[in-house]
Amino acid sequence: MPEKYDFSKIEDRKKFEKLPKEEQDIVIGEAQEEAENLAKRVESGEAEKMVGNKEERKIVLTSEQEKAKQKIIDYLTWGNINHALEIKEEFSLQKEITQQAAEQGFIKYLLYGGNVDTALEIKRRFSLSEEFIVSPEVQRVARERFIKFLSIGDIDFGFKTRDIDSAFEIKDKFSLSEEFIQRAAGEEFIKCLSGNVDTALEIKKRFFLSEEFVQQAAKEAFIDDLSSGGGDIDFLFETKNKFSLPREFIASTEVQRAAKQGFTACLSIGSINSALEIKKRFSLSEEFVQQAAKPGYINCLSSGYINPAFIIRKEFSLPDEFITSLDVQRAAKQGFINCLSIGNIDSALEVRKEFNLSITSQEIFNQVPELQSLLFQIQKISLELFNQAQKSIEVVISLVAFKDKFKSDKFIREIQKNPFLFSAISENPRFSSKLLIKYSELDDLSQENIKFLFETKKEILKTNPELSPESLEFR
Numbered sequence: 001m002p003e004k005y006d007f008s009k010i011e012d013r014k015k016f017e018k019l020p021k022e023e024q025d026i027v028i029g030e031a032q033e034e035a036e037n038l039a040k041r042v043e044s045g046e047a048e049k050m051v052g053n054k055e056e057r058k059i060v061l062t063s064e065q066e067k068a069k070q071k072i073i074d075y076l077t078w079g080n081i082n083h084a085l086e087i088k089e090e091f092s093l094q095k096e097i098t099q100q101a102a103e104q105g106f107i108k109y110l111l112y113g114g115n116v117d118t119a120l121e122i123k124r125r126f127s128l129s130e131e132f133i134v135s136p137e138v139q140r141v142a143r144e145r146f147i148k149f150l151s152i153g154d155i156d157f158g159f160k161t162r163d164i165d166s167a168f169e170i171k172d173k174f175s176l177s178e179e180f181i182q183r184a185a186g187e188e189f190i191k192c193l194s195g196n197v198d199t200a201l202e203i204k205k206r207f208f209l210s211e212e213f214v215q216q217a218a219k220e221a222f223i224d225d226l227s228s229g230g231g232d233i234d235f236l237f238e239t240k241n242k243f244s245l246p247r248e249f250i251a252s253t254e255v256q257r258a259a260k261q262g263f264t265a266c267l268s269i270g271s272i273n274s275a276l277e278i279k280k281r282f283s284l285s286e287e288f289v290q291q292a293a294k295p296g297y298i299n300c301l302s303s304g305y306i307n308p309a310f311i312i313r314k315e316f317s318l319p320d321e322f323i324t325s326l327d328v329q330r331a332a333k334q335g336f337i338n339c340l341s342i343g344n345i346d347s348a349l350e351v352r353k354e355f356n357l358s359i360t361s362q363e364i365f366n367q368v369p370e371l372q373s374l375l376f377q378i379q380k381i382s383l384e385l386f387n388q389a390q391k392s393i394e395v396v397i398s399l400v401a402f403k404d405k406f407k408s409d410k411f412i413r414e415i416q417k418n419p420f421l422f423s424a425i426s427e428n429p430r431f432s433s434k435l436l437i438k439y440s441e442l443d444d445l446s447q448e449n450i451k452f453l454f455e456t457k458k459e460i461l462k463t464n465p466e467l468s469p470e471s472l473e474f475r
Contacts (some may be wrong), residue, residue: 061097068093069101076105079118081125102126111141113148116169134175142174143184150188150203162188162199168206181207186217193221197235197242218243226278227258229265233277260288267296270308272315294322302331304338306347310354333357340400341368348397361389361396370403371396377412385415414440418447420454 061069068091075084084105088098106122123133132138149167171181185207192200204214222239240250249255259282266275275296279289293316300309313323322328332355339348351357365372378399379386389395402411415421421439439447 065091065093065097069097072098072101073105073108076102076122077108077112079109079114079122081118081122085125098126099128102128103132107138107141110138110145113145116166116173120173139174139176142170142176143180146170146176146181147184147188150184151191164199164202164206171207182209185209186213189214190217190221193218193239194225195235197239201242214243215245218245219249223254223258226255227261227265229262229269229271229274229278233274233281237281256282259284260292263289264292264296267293267312268299270300270305272308272311276315290316293318298327298331301328301351302334302338304335304342304344304347306335306339306351309335329355329357333359333363337364337367340364340397343400343403345397345400348400359393361391361393364393364396368400368403370405370408371399374399374403374408374411377408381412381416382419410440418451420451420458 068087071087072084072093075081075087084102093101102122106119106126106128109122110119122128146167149163149170151162170176185203186209189200189203189209192203203209218239222236222245225236225239239245259278263275263278263284266272266278278284293312297309297312297316297318300306300312312318332351336348336351336357336359339345339351352359365375375386375389378389385395389399402408418439421435435450439450442450
């Protein structure tokens with residue numbers, strides 16, 4: 001078990017500063033955990049265990065006094081000092097009881113996000129001692145509030161922005177240790193580097209972060225954002241300029257490696273303009289660019305990012321032997337299926353045409369389970385359409401539009417009402433599969449006209465069996 005440290009005491013601070021970094025991290029982690037436990041204890045009404053001595057806890061209160069004490073705590077928790085003082089006067093509570101209540105109310109008020117000025121007003125109006133203010137319990141809560149004021153996100157009853165002024169005031173009024181301030185402010189400084197350089201600079205200035213730390217953090221953030229491919233290149237160079245990162249760093253092997261990783265990452269998600277900007281800003285070699293463009297193209301294609309894939313092919317002049325390779329064919333087939341799975345039929349058809357894909361219905365059903373479910377429903381009402389879907393890729397593509405549960409139910413009802421669609425698909429899968437998609441979208445008159453045409457065709461062929469539906473006479 002690591003030794004406990006009271007950061008309000010100078011000797012403890014000095015001992016802490018001599019610890020190895022690993023042990024310092026453990027101590028800081030335990031302090032944060034204790035702050036969380038403290039919040040739970042205060043919330044559950046166990047605050048008397050945190051403040052007051054043993055002799056004070058032995059004081060027996062009447063029922064009325066207990067209620068009065070709790071009212072003081074409740075009023076102070078919400079910063080209502082005047083009402084708390086009125087209760088104190090009305091019930092003439094002993095000083096020790098009033099102090100206990102005020103200390104608990106003070107801690108809860110601060111813990112639940114109260115402002116520093118009001119907290120200090122509670123201290124003044126109830127004559128809370130300096131010893132209490134620098135006690136481990138209050139220091140833990142003050143450290144927690146410092147971190148939350150300095151951070152951004154969900155807190156207490158809503159979303160907040162950073163409040164550096166309040167964080168600074170907490171630091172000043174509660175004499176938080178310099179070691180803690182440097183650690184907490186440093187962590188928040190690093191977070192800001194990924195999106196808000198000006199705030200990072202303000203944190204650096206207000207909390208006197210060392211230049212050595214700032215330079216190292218800025219370099220690491222620059223490399224991380226660059227290598228991920230997710231950062232804005234102009235913002236990266238804003239970071240470079242505002243923190244005066246040296247030219248030799250930008251030209252270093254480490255940064256060049258990050259630029260190459262970022263270039264590849266951008267192409268993989270179809271962010272072509274960012275990739276080209278990285279290529280230009282970091283003078284990436286044509287040899288590398290050509291090699292990196294190939295996996296980027298394959299990733300875009302297989303993910304279903306069809307337009308970016310085609311742009312990569314054109315922008316980087318990818319050779320025909322690569323485009324016709326087995327790896328690209330596999331990627332195209334996967335991209336075709338991914339487009340179908342998200343209902344992007346136009347892109348799927350574009351890929352199929354561009355790469356002259358050979359793919360079976362079963363391959364699609366295996367990777368788009370919603371289509372498999374729809375097929376089982378079709379089997380129950382039309383074996384003819386079921387068999388056609390097993391053989392015809394056109395029919396499968398047409399069914400994609402109805403793969404979602406709501407649309408599939410509506411589709412089943414529609415074809416049950418219009419059985420002529422079954423035979424239409426059987427006779428002409430390519431044309432009728434398109435009709436299948438559009439039929440439910442047509443108005444009633446158009447639907448009646450189409451139904452009349454199919455029924456008339458059926459009647460003509462029945463009475464004239466010698467006629468072929470493809471013949472000029474029939475047409």
